Amino acid sequence: MNSRKYVLTKYETIQRTEKVEYIVEIPVNIRNKTEYADEQVFDNNYVDYKVVDIVDSEKLDEEICSLRKSS
Numbered sequence: 001m002n003s004r005k006y007v008l009t010k011y012e013t014i015q016r017t018e019k020v021e022y023i024v025e026i027p028v029n030i031r032n033k034t035e036y037a038d039e040q041v042f043d044n045n046y047v048d049y050k051v052v053d054i055v056d057s058e059k060l061d062e063e064i065c066s067l068r069k070s071s
Contacts, residue, residue: 004069004070005069006069006070007067007068007069008064009064009065009066009067010062010063010064010065011063011065012061012062013059013060013062014057014060015057015058015060016054016056016057016058017055017056017057018051018054019051019052019053020049020050020051021049021050021052022041022048022049023046023047023048023049024036024040024045024047025047026040
């Protein structure tokens with residue numbers, strides 16, 4: 001059986017829910033640490049962050065863009 005390799009290019013729209021951990025500095029005199037940390041993250045005032053997990057993913061749309069022979 002003869003065959004050739006092709007490259008199929010598609011545009012895909014994917015919705016993802018990511019679990020992200022942020023490193024936030026909190027002064028010792030703050031009582032509601034969770035609310036303070038949330039405000040700091042909202043204001044982009046955090047030291048570092050990392051994506052630790054992709055909790056959910058769903059493909060919403062896709063469109064074939066092209067099909068060409070592989071090199």
